[in-house]
Every structure is written in C-alpha cells, then in structure tokens.
Amino acid sequence: CSWTKNLPNAPTPNIIIMLMDDMGWGDLGVFGQPSKETPNLDAMAAEGMLLPNFYTANPLCSPSRAALLTGRLPIRNGFYTTNARARNAYTPQDIVGGISKDEILLPQLLKTKGYVSKIVGKWHLGHRPQYLPLKNGFDEWFGSPNCHFGPYNDQSIPNIPVYNNSEMLGRFYEDFKIDRETGESNLTQIYLMEGLDFILRQTKAQQPFFLYWAVDATHAPVYASKRFLGKSQRGRYGDAVMELDYSIGQILKWLRTLGIDNNTFVFFTSDNGAAVMSGPNESGSNGPFLCGKETTFEGGMREPAIAWWPGHIKEGSVRGCMVATGTEIGRPIYYYRGNELMAVRLGEYKAHYWTWSNSWEEFRQGINFCPGEEVPNVTTHEQKEHTLQPLIFHLGRDPGEKFPLSVLSKEYQDALSRISAVVQQHKDTLVPGIPQLNMCDSAVMNWAPAGCEKLGKCLKPPESNPWKCNWPH
Amino acid sequence: CSWTKNLPNAPTPNIIIMLMDDMGWGDLGVFGQPSKETPNLDAMAAEGMLLPNFYTANPLCSPSRAALLTGRLPIRNGFYTTNARARNAYTPQDIVGGISKDEILLPQLLKTKGYVSKIVGKWHLGHRPQYLPLKNGFDEWFGSPNCHFGPYNDQSIPNIPVYNNSEMLGRFYEDFKIDRETGESNLTQIYLMEGLDFILRQTKAQQPFFLYWAVDATHAPVYASKRFLGKSQRGRYGDAVMELDYSIGQILKWLRTLGIDNNTFVFFTSDNGAAVMSGPNESGSNGPFLCGKETTFEGGMREPAIAWWPGHIKEGSVRGCMVATGTEIGRPIYYYRGNELMAVRLGEYKAHYWTWSNSWEEFRQGINFCPGEEVPNVTTHEQKEHTLQPLIFHLGRDPGEKFPLSVLSKEYQDALSRISAVVQQHKDTLVPGIPQLNMCDSAVMNWAPAGCEKLGKCLKPPESNPWKCNWPH
Numbered sequence: 017c018s019w020t021k022n023l024p025n026a027p028t029p030n031i032i033i034m035l036m037d038d039m040g041w042g043d044l045g046v047f048g049q050p051s052k053e054t055p056n057l058d059a060m061a062a063e064g065m066l067l068p069n070f071y072t073a074n075p076l077c078s079p080s081r082a083a084l085l086t087g088r089l090p091i092r093n094g095f096y097t098t099n100a101r102a103r104n105a106y107t108p109q110d111i112v113g114g115i116s117k118d119e120i121l122l123p124q125l126l127k128t129k130g131y132v133s134k135i136v137g138k139w140h141l142g143h144r145p146q147y148l149p150l151k152n153g154f155d156e157w158f159g160s161p162n163c164h165f166g167p168y169n170d171q172s173i174p175n176i177p178v179y180n181n182s183e184m185l186g187r188f189y190e191d192f193k194i195d196r197e198t199g200e201s202n203l204t205q206i207y208l209m210e211g212l213d214f215i216l217r218q219t220k221a222q223q224p225f226f227l228y229w230a231v232d233a234t235h236a237p238v239y240a241s242k243r244f245l246g247k248s249q250r251g252r253y254g255d256a257v258m259e260l261d262y263s264i265g266q267i268l269k270w271l272r273t274l275g276i277d278n279n280t281f282v283f284f285t286s287d288n289g290a291a292v293m294s295g296p297n298e299s300g301s302n303g304p305f306l307c308g309k310e311t312t313f314e315g316g317m318r319e320p321a322i323a324w325w326p327g328h329i330k331e332g333s334v335r336g337c338m339v340a341t342g343t344e345i346g347r348p349i350y351y352y353r354g355n356e357l358m359a360v361r362l363g364e365y366k367a368h369y370w371t372w373s374n375s376w377e378e379f380r381q382g383i384n385f386c387p388g389e390e391v392p393n394v395t396t397h398e399q400k401e402h403t404l405q406p407l408i409f410h411l412g413r414d415p416g417e418k419f420p421l422s423v424l425s426k427e428y429q430d431a432l433s434r435i436s437a438v439v440q441q442h443k444d445t446l447v448p449g450i451p452q453l454n455m456c457d458s459a460v461m462n463w464a465p466a467g468c469e470k471l472g473k474c475l476k477p478p479e480s481n482p483w484k485c486n487w488p489h
Numbered sequence: 490c491s492w493t494k495n496l497p498n499a500p501t502p503n504i505i506i507m508l509m510d511d512m513g514w515g516d517l518g519v520f521g522q523p524s525k526e527t528p529n530l531d532a533m534a535a536e537g538m539l540l541p542n543f544y545t546a547n548p549l550c551s552p553s554r555a556a557l558l559t560g561r562l563p564i565r566n567g568f569y570t571t572n573a574r575a576r577n578a579y580t581p582q583d584i585v586g587g588i589s590k591d592e593i594l595l596p597q598l599l600k601t602k603g604y605v606s607k608i609v610g611k612w613h614l615g616h617r618p619q620y621l622p623l624k625n626g627f628d629e630w631f632g633s634p635n636c637h638f639g640p641y642n643d644q645s646i647p648n649i650p651v652y653n654n655s656e657m658l659g660r661f662y663e664d665f666k667i668d669r670e671t672g673e674s675n676l677t678q679i680y681l682m683e684g685l686d687f688i689l690r691q692t693k694a695q696q697p698f699f700l701y702w703a704v705d706a707t708h709a710p711v712y713a714s715k716r717f718l719g720k721s722q723r724g725r726y727g728d729a730v731m732e733l734d735y736s737i738g739q740i741l742k743w744l745r746t747l748g749i750d751n752n753t754f755v756f757f758t759s760d761n762g763a764a765v766m767s768g769p770n771e772s773g774s775n776g777p778f779l780c781g782k783e784t785t786f787e788g789g790m791r792e793p794a795i796a797w798w799p800g801h802i803k804e805g806s807v808r809g810c811m812v813a814t815g816t817e818i819g820r821p822i823y824y825y826r827g828n829e830l831m832a833v834r835l836g837e838y839k840a841h842y843w844t845w846s847n848s849w850e851e852f853r854q855g856i857n858f859c860p861g862e863e864v865p866n867v868t869t870h871e872q873k874e875h876t877l878q879p880l881i882f883h884l885g886r887d888p889g890e891k892f893p894l895s896v897l898s899k900e901y902q903d904a905l906s907r908i909s910a911v912v913q914q915h916k917d918t919l920v921p922g923i924p925q926l927n928m929c930d931s932a933v934m935n936w937a938p939a940g941c942e943k944l945g946k947c948l949k950p951p952e953s954n955p956w957k958c959n960w961p962h
C-alpha cells in the first residue's frame with residue numbers, strides 16, 4: 017500500500033490539499049457520475065492515482081477537517097460532543113470551543129521543515145480569536161471561519177466574516193455576494209486567484225509551501241459564477257462542480273507552467289459525503305453507496321480521492337488500500353458519530369455496532385438522510401444497538417450495504433472474530449480528547465472580528481449566556 | 490451526436506459486438522465500480538468512446554437481443570407478449586415462437602456487403618430449428634440457444650444444448666460443465682478461443698467479418714474458470730467480470746497483433762441491467778441507477794457501453810447523446826415492458842406512465858426487484874397508472890429517480906408538453922409486430938436438437954400440449 021514509485025529527490029516537495037465540501041464519491045466522472053462533467057479531475061486521475069477506498073474520519077465538516085489537519089480521529093483530537101450519544105457536532109457561530117492547543121496541526125509540523133502554509137477557504141475549526149488559522153500554524157489565510165449560511169440580519173445573527181490573514185475583509189452576502197435566488201457568486205474564482213497567487217509567490221521565493229485549498233461551492237447554498245451557471249446537465253450543484261473542476265485544472269496547469277509539477281504533491285478529496293438529505297438541486301451523488309452526510313454508512317464517509325505527483329506517483333494507477341484522514345494507510349476504518357464507535361471496516365468487511373440515519377421526529381417532518389434508500393434494520397430511525405451481534409457487510413460484493421451477512425454463516429463468524437480483536441485493541445488504547453463541541457453561546461458569534469473597526473463592520477454582541485449545544489443528529 | 494472523427498477509409502470495417510449478459514452499468518471501473526477490477530475495459534474506454542447514456546430496448550435478455558440484431562423495438566419486431574399487460578417475456582425452452590422471418594437481422598444486412606458473420610455464445614431468439622442463427626443470417630455459431638440454467642434431469646426438462654454451427658456438440662452440465670457448487674466453468678475461455686479463431690480465419694481470408702460475442706458468465710448461475718475464481722474483491726460475480734474483462738483485453742490485443750485494429754469497429758455493452766433481485770453473490774451493480782433487470786427504471790435499461798475503433802473514434806472521448814438498441818442515435822428512449830410503454834426519456838427528462846417493480850405476491854415471498862431502494866409511489870408493487878399525470882424525473886440532477894418533479898412546477902409542465910408530443914407521434918406511427926412470445930409447449934424443448942443422433946444425445950419429447958405462457962413480471 018505504498019503510494020510513490022520512487023523516493024522523492026526533493027526532501028521538501030510542495031503540498032497542495034484540495035478539500036471539497038460535501039462533494040460525493042459519485043460526483044466525478046472517474047467515479048461513475050453519468051454526466052461526465054469533470055474532465056480536469058478525470059485527467060488528474062489519469063495522470064495520478066485514484067483511491068477508491070479513501071475515507072474521511074467523520075461524516076461532518078468540522079470533525080473531518082480537524083482529523084485531516086491533526087492526523088487524529090475526532091474522538092482523540094476533541095472535535096466531538098458528549099452532550100448526547102452519537103451526535104455529529106460542528107462549529108456553528110455560537111460554538112464556544114475550537115481546535116485544542118494540545119494538537120499539532122499539519123502546517124505546524126511542516127513549519128519545522130521550513131514550509132510556508134496558506135489556507136484558502138473554509139476553516140471550521142473554531143472562530144474565536146485563539147482558534148483561527150494564523151494562531152494554529154498557517155502563515156496566510158483567505159476565507160471564512162464558518163459555513164456560508166445566511167444571509168443573516170446582523171441583529172440576532174451576524175453574517176459570516178471573510179478574513180484576509182488575521183483581519184476581516186468583509187462579510188458574506190454584504191461584501192462577498194452569494195445570490196440565493198440565482199446561485200451566482202464569484203467566490204470560487206476568488207479562491208482560485210488566491211491559490212494561484214500564493215503558489216507563484218512561494219515559487220519565486222524558492223520556498224517550499226503547503227496550500228490547503230478548502231473551497232465550499234458544493235456546500236448548500238451551492239453557488240457558481242456566471243460563466244458556469246446553467247452549464248451543467250445536473251443543475252446548480254453540477255454547475256458548482258464544473259467550476260471547481262475547471263479551477264483544479266487551472267491550478268495543475270499553473271504548476272506545470274511554473275515548472276514545479278514534479279516537485280508538488282497534490283491531493284484531492286472531500287470532507288464528507290454528499291448531503292443527500294438536501295435533495296437533487298443542492299446536493300451531489302454518493303454513487304453506489306448508502307445514504308450520505310451525517311451518517312456512518314458508506315455514503316457518509318467514503319470520499320472521492322486522487323493523489324497527483326508527476327514523476328513520483330505512477331500515472332493511471334489505482335490503490336485499493338483503505339486510507340482515512342486521521343489514521344495510517346491500510347489501517348482499519350473507524351466510523352464514529354460523536355462519542356460513539358458506530359462501525360468498523362477491516363478488509364472488505366464492515367461491522368455496524370450501532371445504526372442510525374436520523375430521528376423519527378425529523379423523519380416525520382420530511383427530513384430524510386437516506387432518501388429512496390431505506391434498508392430495513394439498517395437505515396434505522398432510532399439509534400439501534402447491534403453491539404452483541406453487529407450487522408456485517410462485505411463491501412466488495414455489496415458496496416451499498418443492503419445485504420447483511422447471515423449471522424449463522426462461517427463467513428460472518430470469521431469476520432466478526434477478526435474485527436472484534438481489532439476493536440478491542442482500539443478501545444483499549446484510545447485516549448479520548450477533551451470534548452470541544454459541548455458548549456454554545458450567542459456572545460461568541462462573529463460580532464466583532466479583528467479588523468472590523470477599520471471597516472465599520474463591528475456589531476454589538478449580546479451578554480454571555482452559555483448553554484449545552486443541542487445536536488439533533 | 491456523431492461517433493467517428495473521420496469517415497472510414499475502409500468501406501467494410503470488421504464489426505465486433507461484445508454483448509454481456511446481465512452486467513450492470515456500475516460493474517466497470519470506468520463507470521464507478523469501487524473495486525476497479527476491469528483494467529482492460531477501462532483501457533478500451535480510454536482508447537475509444539464512453540457512452541454513459543446508452544440504453545437497451547428492453548430490460549430482459551431475449552427482447553433486448555432481438556432489438557440489437559433487428560434495430561427495431563421489441564413491440565415492432567414481435568419479441569413481446571399480449572398474454573397480460575406489461576409483462577417481460579423471453580425464450581425459455583418451452584417457448585414456441587422465435588425471431589420472425591419478416592425481420593432483417595444485422596448479419597443478413599451485412600451479408601449483402603460481403604461480410605461473414607459468427608455468433609459466439611447465447612442466441613436467445615428462439616431454439617426451434619427455423620429460429621436458429623444459421624437460419625437467420627449467421628454463417629457460424631458456437632454456443633447455446635437458451636440460458637445456461639440447470640442442471641435439468643433430461644426427463645421433465647432437457648439440459649440446454651451447445652451448438653457448433655447447425656448441430657449440437659453436447660449439453661450444459663453434461664459435456665460442458667458448470668459446477669454449481671464452486672462456480673467453476675471454462676466456458677468463457679472456450680468462447681474466447683472461438684472468437685479469436687474466427688477473427689484469425691477471416692483476417693487470413695481477407696474477408697470482412699461480423700463477430701457477435703454474446704458471453705453469459707455474468708448471468709446467474711455465474712461462473713468463472715479456475716484461474717479467476719476467488720480473485721475478485723466482489724465474490725464469484727466479480728470473478729466472472731474479471732474473466733470477461735481479461736478476455737476482452739485478449740481480443741483487442743489480437744486485433745492489434747493481426748494489424749486490423751484500425752479496420753475493426755468494436756462495441757461493448759450489456760443486454761440488460763444487473764439482476765439485483767439475485768443478491769450480491771450472483772449479480773452486479775447498476776451504479777447510481779434505480780432497481781435493475783426486469784424493470785423500466787434506469788437500473789434495468791441503462792447499459793455500460795464503449796465504442797472502440799483506433800484512428801476513427803477519438804481516444805478518451807465521451808458522448809452524452811442518448812442511444813438505444815432499436816432506435817437511432819439521439820432519438821427519445823422508449824421504455825417498454827411487453828406491450829406497454831412504461832416510460833419515455835426525452836433529453837434529461839424521463840416520464841413514467843406506468844410504474845411497477847414486481848408483484849406484491851412475489852414481494853411477500855421475498856423476491857424484490859429493488860432491494861434497499863424503495864421509493865414511495867415509484868417502485869410500486871402494483872402496476873400503477875400515471876398516464877394522466879406522469880411522474881417526471883430530471884435524470885441529470887437525479888439519475889436515481891428518487892425525486893419526482895412537482896407537477897405544479899413550470900419545469901414539469903414544459904417537460905410534459907414536449908414529451909407528450911413525442912409520445913403521441915410514436916403511438917401514431919407504431920405498427921406492432923405479431924407477438925412471438927405468447928405460446929409455450931413442453932414438446933418444443935431441446936429434446937432432440939440437430940446432431941443429437943451422432944452423439945446419442947436425443948431425448949424423447951412429450952406430446953404437444955400448448956398453453957399460453959405465464960409471464961409473472
């Protein structure tokens with residue numbers, strides 16, 4: 017399960033991580049999207065390595081990103097909640113916590129090797145001053161601390177700020193437009209320019225760099241710039257995918273133009289599965305996999321992934337080995353929802369100890385995390401325990417998790433005994449981090465981010481009144 | 490929607506159709522199979538053209554094959570039944586009918602241009618003497634008239650014969666082994682050799698040829714030869730796919746070795762969607778599409794398809810245009826089940842006039858044509874009429890047919906008015922053929938195929954006792 021065909025001749029290759037937001041496994045032509053509208057990503061795969069067994073460490077933005085940057089599961093790095101069992105928690109504006117000072121982030125590690133690091137796009141590891149990117153290893157930042165939800169009224173909820181390094185530049189919907197009617201926004205183009213500019217400056221300075229390009233056009237409300245709107249066979253979501261695909265092509269072309277393609281490792285993936293609960297206008301495809309975002313079925317955590325490094329990674333290669341953000345290559349995959357180990361994958365076998373899609377209460381209101389994919393006893397609407405007799409699927413024969421193995425079969429017994437040993441070891445050695453996502457408070461919202469004074473954009477926060485956050489999923 | 494980049498310099502290129510049996514859209518790496526175990530087909534796509542919008546004319550073997558060889562919908566060429574509404578009919582051993590003499594088959598058309606034609610594998614257009622391949626345009630045949638079901642007892646049901654041209658060579662399970670326990674059979678290797686030998690002989694004779702390579706290892710009971718058994722991540726079905734993929738690679742290599750690759754048009758597809766009702770051990774994947782074989786949802790009729798012709802078809806190209814066996818390129822797609830027009834696709838819109846998965850009676854016995862994919866009001870277990878207000882899906886945004894458009898939307902009304910006009914014209918101009926699949930009779934089974942005397946393999950047929958065939962689906 018090694019990735020490179022020969023050892024790098026450069027000890028410090030540039031690193032680019034292209035992290036998509038809520039993009040699904042099935043959204044790329046090379047992963048089976050019928051519309052085949054991602055020519056640049058498909059070409060990137062043909063020139064690099066496709067990883068069909070790549071996983072996120074969590075089916076939601078914040079914990080997934082915390083795992084990516086720390087190399088540790090959210091249960092270890094603190095990006096989870098103990099307010100209730102098995103809940104997905106993240107960093108909305110009223111979250112009090114953020115990335116722990118005890119964690120070592122990738123840009124901090126790279127700094128010891130002389131790298132300069134920039135994040136472009138969504139941070140989502142806490143928005144209070146001490147949690148922001150420039151306090152946590154990054155040298156530069158252009159983007160937002162939270163999702164581009166809104167528009168808000170700036171009275172009960174402030175619009176999300178957009179930062180340039182350590183100071184705000186403006187706010188979404190005010191200074192950085194997203195037209196909720198038409199879906200038009202030129203944010204992806206801005207993020208592209210920020211990336212190209214950073215690459216150019218570091219190349220000129222002969223400085224090894226790390227670019228974390230965390231774009232969010234495929235996260236609801238999805239957006240695209242005018243040039244791409246209406247161009248896809250897939251509606252607005254497809255337009256957003258096309259613009260991201262185009263932009264990725266531009267970045268790879270830029271590396272070639274600058275002559276640094278042989279010295280730059282590029283990794284493309286997404287933070288969690290497509291948000292199928294949002295319906296076809298605002299979400300993508302998880303291909304053959306069950307359910308999506310927020311769930312620990314394959315649709316929630318199996319991610320599209322491509323590694324690209326001309327001269328080092330063999331063109332057109334495919335690696336079947338399992339990898340997840342937060343674990344080593346080839347290790348078992350742990351599917352957590354908050355503080356609960358819901359499932360484990362070992363080889364081709366996946367054992368579910370707990371199943372849950374979303375609550376009956378929400379489901380009865382029409383919110384469905386598995387639309388058109390109900391599998392009896394699997395996509396359950398209560399938190400169903402299977403710890404004594406886990407549901408086991410063979411993901412090779414049954415990637416859609418629709419046919420549990422018979423518990424009476426030898427295959428089931430063999431798989432279970434091997435998985436049980438692995439899980440026991442995992443639990444024995446696990447040291448949970450202090451949960452960061454338990455407390456909420458309206459006073460911590462983005463009322464007055466650094467730099468607001470110069471812009472006349474400071475808002476008056478309410479009195480502090482912390483509460484235990486309510487995580488319904 | 491044209492396929493070739495320049496006009497053929499040879500007026501009579503060789504033609505090879507590689508028709509898979511019950512292989513699904515999602516079984517190829519290039520169409521999103523996570524296991525990525527089809528390197529030869531993926532390379533074929535990279536060297537040729539991928540057709541993500543290719544359809545069969547029917548979700549079942551016989552009518553699909555009749556449409557492929559006649560270029561006409563089954564409702565026109567007679568491969569349907571009027572015994573009951575909207576039933577899939579085929580050619581089991583007790584079928585009385587077969588391909589009509591009024592139809593012109595592709596090999597007959599090609600014979601006028603000097604081609605020699607061979608079918609290797611499953612025929613399935615009738616097994617009574619007048620319906621066999623050599624009576625219907627083919628010059629050579631190696632294979633079987635029916636599916637490789639069995640083993641039978643040769644008392645109430647005879648084992649299916651294997652023909653060499655116009656005489657039987659033996660029978661499945663007796664002379665041509667398929668081990669139902671292990672899944673071992675070397676039939677695909679035999680079919681490969683038959684294909685290579687035919688290509689070689691015609692090339693030496695400088696004779697334009699048509700090879701119809703209709704292999705069936707992916708049809709239940711699935712089989713593979715010893716070398717491939719247990720090699721796939723996907724179980725026995727995946728082993729069969731790997732062996733077919735390997736064999737296809739061998740055929741393309743053979744064309745190159747013989748120097749005729751630039752003069753040979755090769756087309757790969759499947760006769761109908763994966764038989765998801767058979768479960769993960771005996772069936773494949775329809776990728777993002779709903780349900781499978783026997784149904785008029787996308788999983789039943791959208792097929793993997795690759796066109797390959799070095800020097801004429803642009804390498805690595807993708808054609809989005811809709812094509813179906815039985816219709817012209819770019820025309821609407823008609824989804825029939827027997828004598829009923831169930832649905833129509835026009836552009837990205839698909840309208841369902843009738844929905845049916847399978848009957849409540851069967852469903853209650855555990856037979857499920859849409860396992861784990863129930864969509865309320867869509868995958869109905871009664872034949873549900875929507876003729877006054879069809880269900881309409883946008884297949885770009887919603888390839889899985891899970892989110893019907895709101896009938897109140899302008900989009901719905903616009904799509905409906907365009908589709909209605911097309912359907913009206915289709916119905917006005919349709920001349921149904923005489924239905925060939927209405928009558929059954931045990932006396933017509935393969936008791937004493939031509940050539941049985943020499944082999945001592947003749948069996949005594951029962952008295953003729955025809956009945957109206959019962960088509961439950």
Ligand SMILES: [Ca+2]
Pocket residue numbers: 037038076077235287288
């Ligand atoms: Ca996300």
Ligand SMILES: [Ca+2]
Pocket residue numbers: 510511549550708760761
């Ligand atoms: Ca078939």
